Amino acid sequence: METVRIRTPQSLLRLLPHLVGAPEPPCLVALPFAGGRSGMPMVLDLPDRSAVAATARAVRGGARGADAVVLVACLADPLGTGALPRRLELARVAERLERAGLRVLDALALGPDSWGDYAAPDAARGPLAELDLLDDPAPGVPLPAPIPGAPETGDDRSIAAVLGWIDALGAAEVDAARDDPIAALELAVELAPGLGSGPGALGVDPARAAALAIGLVWSPPVRDLAIELALDGVDAARATLAALDRDGDVAGDAAAARFLGTGPAPDAARLLDRLRRWSAIAEAAPLELRAPVLVIVGFLHFFAGRGRTAGRCAELAMAIDPTLTMAPLLRDIVDAKGAPDWVLRPADPE
Numbered sequence: 001m002e003t004v005r006i007r008t009p010q011s012l013l014r015l016l017p018h019l020v021g022a023p024e025p026p027c028l029v030a031l032p033f034a035g036g037r038s039g040m041p042m043v044l045d046l047p048d049r050s051a052v053a054a055t056a057r058a059v060r061g062g063a064r065g066a067d068a069v070v071l072v073a074c075l076a077d078p079l080g081t082g083a084l085p086r087r088l089e090l091a092r093v094a095e096r097l098e099r100a101g102l103r104v105l106d107a108l109a110l111g112p113d114s115w116g117d118y119a120a121p122d123a124a125r126g127p128l129a130e131l132d133l134l135d136d137p138a139p140g141v142p143l144p145a146p147i148p149g150a151p152e153t154g155d156d157r158s159i160a161a162v163l164g165w166i167d168a169l170g171a172a173e174v175d176a177a178r179d180d181p182i183a184a185l186e187l188a189v190e191l192a193p194g195l196g197s198g199p200g201a202l203g204v205d206p207a208r209a210a211a212l213a214i215g216l217v218w219s220p221p222v223r224d225l226a227i228e229l230a231l232d233g234v235d236a237a238r239a240t241l242a243a244l245d246r247d248g249d250v251a252g253d254a255a256a257a258r259f260l261g262t263g264p265a266p267d268a269a270r271l272l273d274r275l276r277r278w279s280a281i282a283e284a285a286p287l288e289l290r291a292p293v294l295v296i297v298g299f300l301h302f303f304a305g306r307g308r309t310a311g312r313c314a315e316l317a318m319a320i321d322p323t324l325t326m327a328p329l330l331r332d333i334v335d336a337k338g339a340p341d342w343v344l345r346p347a348d349p350e
Contacts (some may be wrong), residue, residue: 021147032066154283158196161207188213230274261340
C-alpha cells in the first residue's frame with residue numbers, strides 16, 4: 001500500500017474527498033491516528049450542545065487503538081469572516097477526547113467558500129482555491145480514488161441507456177440470469193465504469209448488464225448475494241448459494257449475522273472498489289427502481305465504517321419504496337452499531 005503524507009491542515013483538506021468521499025454537510029469528520037498512521041475515518045452528525053457527550057463517545061468508540069484524532073467540521077453555509085460555527089461544541093468534544101487520552105491534533109472548519117482553524121479562530125480564512133495550488137502532498141504517488149457519497153441521479157445518457165434495456169429485456173432473459181445470478185452480478189459490476197458508453201469491443205453493453213442486475217436484485221436473496229459478493233467474494237457467495245439450494249433459509253440466517261458487521265475484516269481495497277461500482281449502477285438506475293440498489297450501496301458504506309452515509313442510503317431507499325424491509329433494517333443496524341466490529345475493534349497486527 002502506498003503512503004500519502006499529510007503534513008499540513010491544507011494537505012489534509014485537499015485529501016479529504018479521497019479519504020471519506022463527499023460528506024453531506026453539516027457533519028463532523030473524525031480521522032484517527034495511531035503511531036502517526038491514519039485509521040478508518042468516521043463521518044458523524046455535527047454536534048449541537050446537547051450532543052457533545054454522545055459525539056465524543058462515538059469518536060472514542062470508532063477510534064479504538066488510536067492515540068490521536070483530527071476533527072473537521074464540514075459546514076453547509078459559507079464561513080465568511082465571522083466567528084467559526086460550532087466553536088464551543090467542538091471545543092467541548094475535544095476536551096472530552098483529551099481527558100480520555102485521545103489527543104486532538106487539529107480541529108478544522110470546512111465551508112463551501114473557505115476553511116478555518118478552530119485553534120486560530122481570528123486568523124484569516126483560507127480560500128478553497130488555494131488547496132488546488134498546493135504542491136503534491138505525495139509526489140509520484142497516485143491519489144486514492146475518491147469514495148462516493150450517497151448515490152444521486154446520474155447523467156441522462158446512462159439513465160436512458162439502462163432504462164432502454166430494462167424495457168427491452170424479456171422475462172425469459174431475467175429468468176435465465178437467475179440460474180447463475182453470480183455471473184450476471186459480476187458482469188454488471190465489472191462493466192459499471194462504462195455505463196452510457198455503449199457496447200465495448202466484445203459487443204457487450206454495460207447498460208444491459210446493469211439493467212439485468214437491477215432486475216435481479218429486486219429478489220431479496222439475490223440482493224443479499226450481491227452484498228455478500230462485494231463483502232467476501234465469489235467463493236463465499238457460491239457457498240451461500242449452494243447452501244440456500246440445499247437448506248432453504250439456513251444460509252440466509254448466517255449471511256444476516258455477517259451483515260451485522262461481525263467476523264473477519266473484508267479486503268478494504270476490494271470493498272471500496274465494489275462500493276464505487278455499485279454506486280455507479282445506483283446512479284444510473286431509474287428512480288422508481290433504485291431502492292434495492294441503494295440498500296446494496298448502503299450496506300457497503302456500513303461495512304467501510306461510513307455509517308452516516310449508510311443511513312442516508314437507507315432513508316433514500318425507504319422514501320422510494322416504503323415496503324422494502326431491508327432498508328429500515330439497515331437503518332436500525334447503523335443506529336445500533338454505528339460501524340462493523342472490524343472498524344470498531346480492529347484485530348491487533350501480528
